[in-house]
Amino acid sequence: MDKTFVIFKPDCMAKGLVGQVLARFESAGFSIAAAKMIQLTPEKLREHYAHVADKPFFPEIAEFMGSRPVIVAVLKGEGVVAKVRDLLGPTDSTKAPAGTIRGDLGENMMINVCHASDSDENAQIETDRFFDPAEVLG
Numbered sequence: 001m002d003k004t005f006v007i008f009k010p011d012c013m014a015k016g017l018v019g020q021v022l023a024r025f026e027s028a029g030f031s032i033a034a035a036k037m038i039q040l041t042p043e044k045l046r047e048h049y050a051h052v053a054d055k056p057f058f059p060e061i062a063e064f065m066g067s068r069p070v071i072v073a074v075l076k077g078e079g080v081v082a083k084v085r086d087l088l089g090p091t092d093s094t095k096a097p098a099g100t101i102r103g104d105l106g107e108n109m110m111i112n113v114c115h116a117s118d119s120d121e122n123a124q125i126e127t128d129r130f131f132d133p134a135e136v137l138g
């Protein structure tokens with residue numbers, strides 16, 4: 001079964017949007033294979049955002065993502081990696097169309113509700129970063 005890794009970001013947690021975001025994923029046919037609430041550590045954030053670690057906005061992202069506990073989860077279902085990215089819309093919430101999660105609920109490039117993996121390979125790497133294999137339903 002296809003799987004993707006998502007983070008319900010601090011804005012999603014603070015605004016009480018987890019339920020409605022998850023409902024959109026579930027309504028699209030996806031289910032939870034793993035989930036837990038954690039505080040992202042500087043070490044995990046450096047790993048997760050290694051691809052933007054040299055960007056000037058990295059310290060701001062690290063501060064934002066570590067500002068409160070988040071929910072990390074694995075979603076499963078046919079075509080889940082691409083479909084969840086479609087449901088979220090583009091990274092920049094101001095450019096995300098109405099009807100997408102970021103278009104409806106996000107604020108900007110950083111305050112954008114949810115992270116989701118961009119490939120099967122990264123979904124596996126990111127899942128392994130945050131979950132033991134035994135925690136993830138097959």
Ligand SMILES: Nc1ncnc2c1ncn2[C@@H]1O[C@H](COP(=O)(O)OP(=O)(O)OP(=O)(O)O)[C@@H](O)[C@H]1O
Pocket residue numbers: 052057061090091109110111112114115116117118
């Ligand atoms: N120009 C920017 N200004 C501020 N934050 C940015 C900018 N570009 C990217 N980010 C932040 O870095 C995160 C990772 O950027 P990336 O290019 O990997 O986008 P993404 O894969 O759509 O995002 P995510 O990993 O959150 O799903 C974005 O979600 C956003 O929070």
